[in-house]
Amino acid sequence: MDTYKVIVDSGLPSGTRAIGCGCDAENTISDLTAIGDAILTPSDPSPAGRCTHCGCLAYAETELLKMERAAPSMLSALKQAELFMAGFEDCDAQEDMAALEAVRDAITKAEG
Ligand SMILES: [Zn+2]
DSSP, X not given: OOOOOOOOOOOSOTTOEEEOSSSOOOEETTTOBOOOSOOOOTTSOOOOEXXXXXXXXXXXXXXXXXXXXXXXXXXXXXXXHHHHHHTTTTSOOHHHHHHHHHHHHHHHHHHO
């Protein structure tokens, strides 16, 4: 196993919300303590520090993390919209069909 020295330089505002430690603490990234020793998984988000309440790793709440958390409900909503809009497929409204195609394209991209 390789080991690394960590320097945390998020470049984010100090008031950025910290999430993911698993307790109910309301931390910002400036509240967090040093990571110390940790096992990190390549491709997972990098932790910003440790929660001062529970000591677990915490992560900066970035737009990407917000989108990752919202992805399952967004995909579900798209599928519901597709079902609803497909009911109008026999109509002649071209704008509605363009919207339906956009929804289907988003679902295809989300599901790979
Ligand atoms: Zn915590």
